[in-house]
Amino acid sequence: MLALAASLAGCDSSGGGEESSGEAQPAGGAASDAAAEAPPGPSEELGLVEGWGPDRAELDRAADQVARLRLPDLAGQLIVASWSGTRAPVRMVHDLHLGGVIAFDANVESAGQVRAVNRALARSERKRGWPLFLGVDQEGGVVERLRGVATRFPTFMSTGAAGDADLTRRAYAASGAELRGLGFTVDFAPDADVTSGPGDPTIGSRSASSDPALVAEHVVAAAGGFSSAGVLPVVKHFPGHGSVPADSHVTLPVQTKTLRQLERSDLVPFREAVRAGLPAVMVGHLDVRAVDRGVPSSLSRPVVTGLLRDDLGFGGLVVTDALDMAGVTRGRDAGRAAVQAVRAGADVLLMPPSPALARTALVRAVRSGALPRRRLEQAAARQVALLTHLRDGGGATGGATGGATEGATEGATEGATGAARAASRELSAAAVTVTDGACTGPLVGASVHPYGDSGAVAAFTAAAAAPGWRCCCAVRRLRGWCARTPGRSGAGTRGAGTTASAVASGGVTRCVASGASPAGPRRRTRASRSGPRWDSPATTTLRSTVRSPSPPTARGCWARSPRPPGSRPTGTPRRRWTCSSRCCAARPRRRDGSR
Numbered sequence: 305m306l307a308l309a310a311s312l313a314g315c316d317s318s319g320g321g322e323e324s325s326g327e328a329q330p331a332g333g334a335a336s337d338a339a340a341e342a343p344p345g346p347s348e349e350l351g352l353v354e355g356w357g358p359d360r361a362e363l364d365r366a367a368d369q370v371a372r373l374r375l376p377d378l379a380g381q382l383i384v385a386s387w388s389g390t391r392a393p394v395r396m397v398h399d400l401h402l403g404g405v406i407a408f409d410a411n412v413e414s415a416g417q418v419r420a421v422n423r424a425l426a427r428s429e430r431k432r433g434w435p436l437f438l439g440v441d442q443e444g445g446v447v448e449r450l451r452g453v454a455t456r457f458p459t460f461m462s463t464g465a466a467g468d469a470d471l472t473r474r475a476y477a478a479s480g481a482e483l484r485g486l487g488f489t490v491d492f493a494p495d496a497d498v499t500s501g502p503g504d505p506t507i508g509s510r511s512a513s514s515d516p517a518l519v520a521e522h523v524v525a526a527a528g529g530f531s532s533a534g535v536l537p538v539v540k541h542f543p544g545h546g547s548v549p550a551d552s553h554v555t556l557p558v559q560t561k562t563l564r565q566l567e568r569s570d571l572v573p574f575r576e577a578v579r580a581g582l583p584a585v586m587v588g589h590l591d592v593r594a595v596d597r598g599v600p601s602s603l604s605r606p607v608v609t610g611l612l613r614d615d616l617g618f619g620g621l622v623v624t625d626a627l628d629m630a631g632v633t634r635g636r637d638a639g640r641a642a643v644q645a646v647r648a649g650a651d652v653l654l655m656p657p658s659p660a661l662a663r664t665a666l667v668r669a670v671r672s673g674a675l676p677r678r679r680l681e682q683a684a685a686r687q688v689a690l691l692t693h694l695r696d697g698g699g700a701t702g703g704a705t706g707g708a709t710e711g712a713t714e715g716a717t718e719g720a721t722g723a724a725r726a727a728s729r730e731l732s733a734a735a736v737t738v739t740d741g742a743c744t745g746p747l748v749g750a751s752v753h754p755y756g757d758s759g760a761v762a763a764f765t766a767a768a769a770a771p772g773w774r775c776c777c778a779v780r781r782l783r784g785w786c787a788r789t790p791g792r793s794g795a796g797t798r799g800a801g802t803t804a805s806a807v808a809s810g811g812v813t814r815c816v817a818s819g820a821s822p823a824g825p826r827r828r829t830r831a832s833r834s835g836p837r838w839d840s841p842a843t844t845t846l847r848s849t850v851r852s853p854s855p856p857t858a859r860g861c862w863a864r865s866p867r868p869p870g871s872r873p874t875g876t877p878r879r880r881w882t883c884s885s886r887c888c889a890a891r892p893r894r895r896d897g898s899r
Contacts, residue, residue, distance in 0.1 A: 404437025422487025
């Protein structure tokens with residue numbers, strides 16, 4: 305009987321009968337329920353998600369680290385402050401437990417001094433267990449804080465003009481490697497704004513283009529280059545500063561576009577940045593009427609949490625634009641603004657007017673119940689996890705990890721500088737563009753007055769004073785910047801000459817000159833019915849001036865270059881062109897008589 309029972313039991317357990325199947329189901333379901341009921345990790349409890357850099361283990365470790373901080377230190381971790389002088393602000397960072405600092409021109413003396421400052425800061429806070437947020441605003445062109453220390457790159461619009469995303473990535477990887485060698489962990493670049501042209505007084509050539517798709521392509525490429533060098537890129541200024549008619553440094557610009565219009569233009573680069581998994585976004589100070597009327601976007605929960613996080617799906621680090629700008633300070637208490645920004649969804653408070661006041665305001669808000677401590681832990685954990693991820697080589701190549709902050713040698717930095725110079729030169733040369741259309745004559749009077757960087761102005765003046773050169777105003781079309789730099793059309797071919805763009809290295813001076821090249825004798829060329837062609841290799845570059853041969857007549861092509869802020873429109877009625885230089889002493893009238 306016992307053997308028979310055992311046999312029957314064996315048949316039941318191995319058979320495919322309904323009863324056996326029904327008994328096996330609860331066992332599996334229990335296992336599934338147990339797995340489902342497993343407690344969430346510390347980062348999951350904070351609502352942190354993956355997909356923007358750090359993995360779950362890095363997020364959990366960061367969440368554990370910030371959970372152990374005293375409330376005042378936790379509040380300080382959210383703040384990245386500016387500082388005075390050229391000595392490392394070790395005491396300020398330590399006493400307030402700041403997340404980090406941002407360097408400006410006034411903090412910079414030399415490459416060695418910058419490296420020493422960042423090294424001293426990193427060493428002083430090594431016991432924290434995560435890197436400091438050591439930032440700089442080094443876009444290239446008109447916005448650069450390390451002039452004379454780091455390689456000067458052309459303005460970001462050069463990437464759109466060159467039209468080569470791989471070149472953009474390589475150029476910004478070289479720039480990032482140089483910044484990393486100087487000890488920086490963060491660069492507030494690239495600029496993801498879509499410029500609107502003459503109606504954009506703030507961004508201008510800091511944008512890659514007025515074409516949203518082109519801006520998106522080069523923002524993703526440039527950010528990828530920075531990340532590959534171990535530098536955190538911060539794309540800016542969400543939800544788009546390129547289409548507002550005012551500067552948030554001096555007032556609160558009003559964005560009057562509908563949400564649908566924003567989705568088709570200004571938001572496109574940011575949407576693509578989120579899809580590409582870029583790690584950090586800076587929110588600007590804009591009054592976005594379609595979303596939260598009258599409230600700066602940096603302080604607006606409908607903008608930061610609603611539009612950026614919920615609608616676009618961004619789970620990464622949100623940084624405010626500088627909180628000492630008039631667009632956010634006018635009529636607002638600085639401490640309350642700091643609390644409002646964190647409540648809106650910001651993770652990093654950049655440059656509050658008083659870091660100590662901002663820290664105190666956050667502490668009081670938590671203790672009063674106006675702001676949950678969990679929100680501070682969430683913000684700090686994102687920052688700590690991301691900086692640790694980059695330090696440990698997340699996204700970095702070529703050994704560009706955290707060791708560069710403390711252990712960079714002058715020789716290694718010089719090597720990075722040499723690579724950056726070559727990359728800057730390559731990008732600058734590729735950005736020189738020639739578009740269709742015959743030149744109908746000079747666009748200025750007998751004299752011009754160039755503005756911009758003193759070195760660039762001097763280089764232009766020397767070139768323009770050479771025999772046979774006449775100055776015209778450079779022009780560009782508002783859309784479709786990226787005509788390729790023309791190559792040689794054939795050995796021995798003589799074609800129509802061109803106008804050449806004297807492109808200042810600082811991205812400010814923009815003029816074109818027609819006539820003989822100062823590098824050689826005046827040469828006569830003839831026009832080709834098939835259109836303009838070049839009778840020499842594309843261009844030669846000397847200092848900041850791009851030169852090319854051109855005829856003594858006015859026939860040829862328009863050369864265009866990025867328009868700096870403040871330029872005025874000039875007219876070709878058939879196309880939408882704008883004057884790309886403030887060096888124009890006189891401008892032609894349109895057919896309707898306007899200038």
